Amino acid sequence: MIAVVLAGAVAGAGVLLLVVAYARPAMRGSGAPASLAALDAERQKLSTRSTSPPAAGDSRWSGSVGRFLRRQLELSGIHLSANVRSDLALIDRPIETHLAYSLLGAAIGAVTPFLFGGVLLGLIDGLPVSTPVFLGLAGLVVGALAPTLQASQRATVRRRDFRHVVSSFLDLVALNLAGGRGIPEALNSAASVSDGWALVRLRDTLSIARLQGVTPWSALSRLGEETGVNELSDLGAALELVADDGAKVRESLAARAASMRRREMADVEGRAQARSQSMLVAQLLLAVGFLIFLIYPAIVRVLFET
Numbered sequence: 441m442i443a444v445v446l447a448g449a450v451a452g453a454g455v456l457l458l459v460v461a462y463a464r465p466a467m468r469g470s471g472a473p474a475s476l477a478a479l480d481a482e483r484q485k486l487s488t489r490s491t492s493p494p495a496a497g498d499s500r501w502s503g504s505v506g507r508f509l510r511r512q513l514e515l516s517g518i519h520l521s522a523n524v525r526s527d528l529a530l531i532d533r534p535i536e537t538h539l540a541y542s543l544l545g546a547a548i549g550a551v552t553p554f555l556f557g558g559v560l561l562g563l564i565d566g567l568p569v570s571t572p573v574f575l576g577l578a579g580l581v582v583g584a585l586a587p588t589l590q591a592s593q594r595a596t597v598r599r600r601d602f603r604h605v606v607s608s609f610l611d612l613v614a615l616n617l618a619g620g621r622g623i624p625e626a627l628n629s630a631a632s633v634s635d636g637w638a639l640v641r642l643r644d645t646l647s648i649a650r651l652q653g654v655t656p657w658s659a660l661s662r663l664g665e666e667t668g669v670n671e672l673s674d675l676g677a678a679l680e681l682v683a684d685d686g687a688k689v690r691e692s693l694a695a696r697a698a699s700m701r702r703r704e705m706a707d708v709e710g711r712a713q714a715r716s717q718s719m720l721v722a723q724l725l726l727a728v729g730f731l732i733f734l735i736y737p738a739i740v741r742v743l744f745e746t
Contacts, residue, residue, distance in 0.1 A: 506536025509543060524588060526668035527595035530602070541587040549583020550576045599669055604704060605638035606671050610697035617690045623679060627656050655680070671700060 513519070520528075520535065528538055557572030609630050616626035624646075631643040641663070649659030657679035664672030678692050 502537045502540035503534075505543065506534070506538070506540040509539040510536055513539075523668070524591070526666060527588075527591045530595045530598050530667040530669075531591055533591060538587060538591065542584050545583035545586045546580050547583070549579035549581070549586070551579075553579035595668070599667070600707075602638045602641075602667065602669050603671055603700060605636060605642075606669070606675070607697050607700040607704065609639070609642065610675070610693045610700070614690045614693040614697070617693070623689060624650070624656050627660075671696075 524538075525535070528535060554572045554576030557575040561567050561569070561571055612630035612633060613626045616629045617623070621629065628643070628646055628650075631639050631646055633639070642660075645659050645663045646656055648654075649656055657676040659676075660679070661673050661676030664670060664674075664676060675696065678696065679689065
């Protein structure tokens with residue numbers, strides 16, 4: 441029976457892959473303009489992929505499998521959410537690699553509980569025959585979502601570090617503006633003072649913007665949208681509004697840096713209080729357990745001797 445269920449699951453997965461591969465929606469629009477637009481979009485994706493360095497741990501199989509999965513999903517009209525894309529952009533993980541990891545996690549999460557359920561089915565009498573199937577489906581969902589959850593946790597930590605770096609970056613920009621430099625020069629000088637990953641990301645963004653002829657504030661706004669760091673988007677919008685007045689830029693950057701530091705201090709204090717509360721709850725549980733340990737013999741003696 442287990443072999444029959446396993447064969448059915450494999451056959452169903454094969455049918456699903458065939459449906460995803462061949463049931464493609466029709467291209468929006470018709471004629472040469474739509475075809476040229478699709479080719480141009482594909483060329484831009486290929487050029488972006490070729491110029492961007494591969495992420496650490498990105499192997500050949502994950503790249504090829506991920507590209508296939510992404511192409512099939514895009515042809516089917518399925519796209520990752522904006523939050524997932526911003527998390528992946530912040531941790532420097534390509535979408536193709538993330539899709540490959542999700543597929544691998546789904547496979548491992550489906551096979552391992554399924555085999556475990558088969559062993560339980562052979563050892564314990566009375567279990568339903570569908571137990572391995574349900575365990576495999578639950579493991580498939582958990583394994584497919586595990587890379588996304590892990591990326592979200594890493595992105596949360598990096599986003600918090602990025603905000604801390606941005607506040608210091610604003611102070612450095614204000615100091616460079618006070619020294620008589622223009623906004624582009626002040627931004628580049630402030631980003632080149634250290635080799636932290638956040639400042640390296642800012643420096644690379646500003647360098648690419650300079651080569652492409654894009655204003656620095658537009659590049660910062662785009663980086664903020666890609667990574668989900670709203671402070672960068674607000675900084676780009678503020679620089680765009682007051683780009684012609686150096687004094688107002690300095691005042692705005694100083695006030696924004698002070699506001700970010702106050703927000704960061706409030707966040708740190710909130711996390712510290714939450715940890716203090718968790719430690720207090722743990723201490724109360726230990727105290728209650730110790731009291732139960734002390735009064736348990738007396739309670740048992742009273743109950744059973746009477």
